[in-house]
Amino acid sequence: MxxxxxxxxxxxxxxxxxxxxxxxxxxxxxxxxxxxxxxxxxxxxxxxxxxxxxxxxxxxxxxxxxxxxxxxxxRELDHPLDIAVAIWDQHLFFETHEYLEQYWMAAHGGEKKLLQAIIRAAGAYVHLEQGNLTGARRIAAKAVAVLEVHQDQLSPYADPRLLLAKLRSLDPKPPMLAGTAGSANRSMRTIDRP
CATH class of the missing domain: 1.20.1280 (Monooxygenase)
Known part of the structure; x- marks a missing residue:
């Protein structure tokens, strides 16, 4: 029951x-x-x-x-990271993970690492929602390590500093990601649709 x-x-x-x-x-x-x-x-x-x-x-x-x-x-969103940010901002962290996984599996190099880091960041919030601080801390640490290296790739879509600060502190209030980054240089427009 x-x-x-x-x-x-x-x-x-x-x-x-x-x-x-x-x-x-x-x-x-x-x-x-x-x-x-x-x-x-x-x-x-x-x-x-x-x-x-x-x-x-x-x-x-x-x-x-x-x-x-x-x-x-x-907003006529069509880029996977723009869509992932829209999903994230509705606090749909499991769905953020599920949506990005198809792109992560098809990606390579730094792009693959960035997508995996965002998936892990979402996973940390899934664990926080359930009160599992140990799981959240472990996954957040892995996300932070990669996001620190790939901040420039994330910055056209979201403010990586804000996300990093929230993950480092395991702040149970997740950051809103849409509108926190400049929309100028969309360097990851090469993410292939699966």
Whole structure:
């Protein structure tokens, strides 16, 4: 049985299944530019009685996905790092990780390292959300080590100093990344779509 007060995908199969199914279909939302894939999945889970924390999680995720999709459309975002920042700023850290993973797998060199560092930064916040300071500290340290070296590659998309400071301190309040960097030199426009 699930503790109805806490959504915990690390220790509860239903929570993990809901998180993973929504996240996987959120990538389809971004590809198709429509909410139908996640609405279908949400409807599937809502057909059964759900603990309040699971129902709330689904509702909050759908609202956040709507915000990301609106942001992508309104700002005409098409670069993977711009989209990842929009996802991050809705506090969708697991989804940030899932979205960037496809690009990380196809990348090489410094680009690959930067994407992995952002994925790890998102992972640190996933752990912080669950109160796992040990896991967050370990993953944040790995992200910081790479972000320090690749700050210039991140700076067109987000302020790396802000992200580094938050990760170093394990600040439970994540930084907002959109609008914290200059939009002039988009040096990583070469990220290939998988």
């Amino acid at each position: 699930i503790d109805s007060e806490r959504f915990d995908p690390f220790n509860n199969r239903l929570c993990r299944n809901v998180r993973n199914a929504l996240s996987e279909n959120f990538k389809k939302v971004l590809e198709q530019q429509r909410m139908q894939p996640v609405r279908r999945v949400a409807g599937f889970f809502r057909n059964d009685p759900l603990p309040p924390c699971v129902r709330t999680y689904i509702d909050q995720r759908l609202a956040a996905y709507e915000q990301v999709l609106a942001d992508v459309r309104n």
